[in-house]
Amino acid sequence: MSREIITVEEMRAIDAGSAAAGVPTRTLMENAGRAVADAIVARFKPRPTAVLCGPGNNGGDGWVAARYLLERGWPVWVETLVPRDTLKGDAKDAAAAFTGETYALSRDNPRAELVVDALFGAGLSRPLEGEAARAANAFWKRADRVVAIDVPSGIDGDTGMALNEISFGAALTVTFVSKKPAHVLMPGRALCGEIVVADIGAPEDVVAAQKVSLFENDPSLWSLPWPEPDAHKNERGHVIVASGGRARTGAARLSARAALRGGAGLVTVLSPPDALDENAAQLTAIMVREARDEAAYAQAARIARALVIGPAFGTSDDHYKLLLAAIGAEPRAPLVLDADALTLLSPITHGFTSRDVLTPHVGEFRRAFPGIWSSSSNRIDATRAAAAYARCVVLLKGPDTVIAAPDGRAIVNTTGSPFLATAGSGDVLAGLIAALISQGMESFEAAAVAVWLHGKAGERLGPGLIAEDVTEILPAILNDLAPMDLKAALNG
Numbered sequence: 001m002s003r004e005i006i007t008v009e010e011m012r013a014i015d016a017g018s019a020a021a022g023v024p025t026r027t028l029m030e031n032a033g034r035a036v037a038d039a040i041v042a043r044f045k046p047r048p049t050a051v052l053c054g055p056g057n058n059g060g061d062g063w064v065a066a067r068y069l070l071e072r073g074w075p076v077w078v079e080t081l082v083p084r085d086t087l088k089g090d091a092k093d094a095a096a097a098f099t100g101e102t103y104a105l106s107r108d109n110p111r112a113e114l115v116v117d118a119l120f121g122a123g124l125s126r127p128l129e130g131e132a133a134r135a136a137n138a139f140w141k142r143a144d145r146v147v148a149i150d151v152p153s154g155i156d157g158d159t160g161m162a163l164n165e166i167s168f169g170a171a172l173t174v175t176f177v178s179k180k181p182a183h184v185l186m187p188g189r190a191l192c193g194e195i196v197v198a199d200i201g202a203p204e205d206v207v208a209a210q211k212v213s214l215f216e217n218d219p220s221l222w223s224l225p226w227p228e229p230d231a232h233k234n235e236r237g238h239v240i241v242a243s244g245g246r247a248r249t250g251a252a253r254l255s256a257r258a259a260l261r262g263g264a265g266l267v268t269v270l271s272p273p274d275a276l277d278e279n280a281a282q283l284t285a286i287m288v289r290e291a292r293d294e295a296a297y298a299q300a301a302r303i304a305r306a307l308v309i310g311p312a313f314g315t316s317d318d319h320y321k322l323l324l325a326a327i328g329a330e331p332r333a334p335l336v337l338d339a340d341a342l343t344l345l346s347p348i349t350h351g352f353t354s355r356d357v358l359t360p361h362v363g364e365f366r367r368a369f370p371g372i373w374s375s376s377s378n379r380i381d382a383t384r385a386a387a388a389y390a391r392c393v394v395l396l397k398g399p400d401t402v403i404a405a406p407d408g409r410a411i412v413n414t415t416g417s418p419f420l421a422t423a424g425s426g427d428v429l430a431g432l433i434a435a436l437i438s439q440g441m442e443s444f445e446a447a448a449v450a451v452w453l454h455g456k457a458g459e460r461l462g463p464g465l466i467a468e469d470v471t472e473i474l475p476a477i478l479n480d481l482a483p484m485d486l487k488a489a490l491n492g
């Protein structure tokens, strides 16, 4: 399946480009409506079904789907938002070909056990109103009975937000060509239910002409840095994690442990003198090094393959100087800057490099990039703009984590579970990113891999998850990804 995510504008261009390349839009609509009917028949037994059709092409898809369901013997009817004789273009043709019962959309209609929402598509320009809004409210709590075409009506395809907070929710959403941002960003993703992406025959070169640089995170996008048979620990990279002072050390150790589990050959916790014993008492495979002054942080930045600064680091003026010493070291390792490091640098005025990674959650992002946050319409645009501005990889955390590179590439992650919203979970993520960078991965890819693994850990662990568990379940998840030949070699 294609992992590309296309905007509403790109979808319109593909629509027009297909027509220019000899695939009429009426053919696309026919394929779209049939794909919807196929997806329904594959999942539900025949039952009284209402197809709610809107005024545009989303409604057109609905009329086609209704026709295919009728042909397959389903008890199906159409409820139309606008009189059939006011429809235009492809939708008018599609409606004319439907021979079943048709009603005006109103609350007086026969009761349906399944509702196909074909009112509005991803390009909806204003909030639902009138009968469409009433229907959305009526079915809001019955998403298990709703199949949405393209997106649940009311959701903006580019933002995943409900206009005026009125929308449908669905158990199944069938969309076309590729997912749109609404299928991966919250709350849209949650309102879509299962998402099926149907091929409707848009020519490949027309799709390729859009030069899409936005993807849904998936192992097909990257390959992990597996060790060679004769690997040496130094080749697997040295991650250094800066610790906070006395009684503020747990976060750095979580990060360090994630770095070791993530495959770094060596991991060191860089500790202020007052926290040295505390760190040393709780570390075994991970090393501890004392750091007294700015020179020690600059040296760490020079000798590491990746340096994590931020988790419970501290936010005093002295900490700011230590952070600047690491940033200013030359040459220096890629930095993974999280939590307190972001606070110290906010609002961001520094330029970084494409090897550095900033990992804010929304609160940190707003403080780090206030102007960008307030002027962006969605998390993807905001993260892309921040990456271009700070000239580094930016990873905006959340249930729909976005990773962007300064060159415009972006990935939206859809693995995870709300149980990851727990203390220390972000510290683990920062260490994991550093682990992958230290093994030679490009920072943008390393961030994408780390978020994917972190999300999978969240899915597997579920209720009761604590941050420590995330590092401990990584071997099982990594084993599943390991190539067959590596596994065969290990098993003799």
Ligand SMILES: NC(=O)C1=CN([C@@H]2O[C@H](COP(=O)(O)OP(=O)(O)OC[C@H]3O[C@@H](n4cnc5c(N)ncnc54)[C@H](O)[C@@H]3O)[C@@H](O)[C@H]2O)[C@@H](O)CC1
Pocket: 011, 012, 014, 015, 016, 028, 029, 030, 032, 054, 055, 056, 057, 058, 059, 060, 061, 119, 120, 121, 122, 123, 124, 125, 126, 127, 128, 129, 149, 150, 151, 176, 200
């Ligand atoms: N782009 C493509 O290549 C294809 C698109 N298809 C379908 O076409 C849909 C997009 O079609 P359209 O662009 O016609 O968009 P819609 O079907 O969402 O309809 C938009 C129409 O509704 C009006 N409208 C917008 N908000 C309204 C509101 N709140 N109340 C009342 N009217 C409102 C608009 O002025 C416009 O006339 C997609 O979602 C998809 O289902 C398919 O036919 C397959 C091919």
Ligand SMILES: Nc1ncnc2c1ncn2[C@@H]1O[C@H](COP(=O)(O)OP(=O)(O)O)[C@@H](O)[C@H]1O
Pocket: 339, 361, 397, 398, 399, 400, 401, 416, 417, 418, 419, 420, 421, 422, 423, 424, 425, 426, 427, 428, 429, 454
């Ligand atoms: N509702 C959620 N669903 C999925 N993942 C989440 C959710 N909330 C938070 N996360 C993830 O959990 C991690 C929390 O990180 P962060 O906010 O830095 O927490 P902490 O500072 O406690 O470590 C991030 O990776 C984030 O993407």
Ligand SMILES: [K+]
Pocket: 058, 117, 118, 119, 120, 121, 148, 149, 150, 151, 152, 153
């Ligand atoms: K819809």
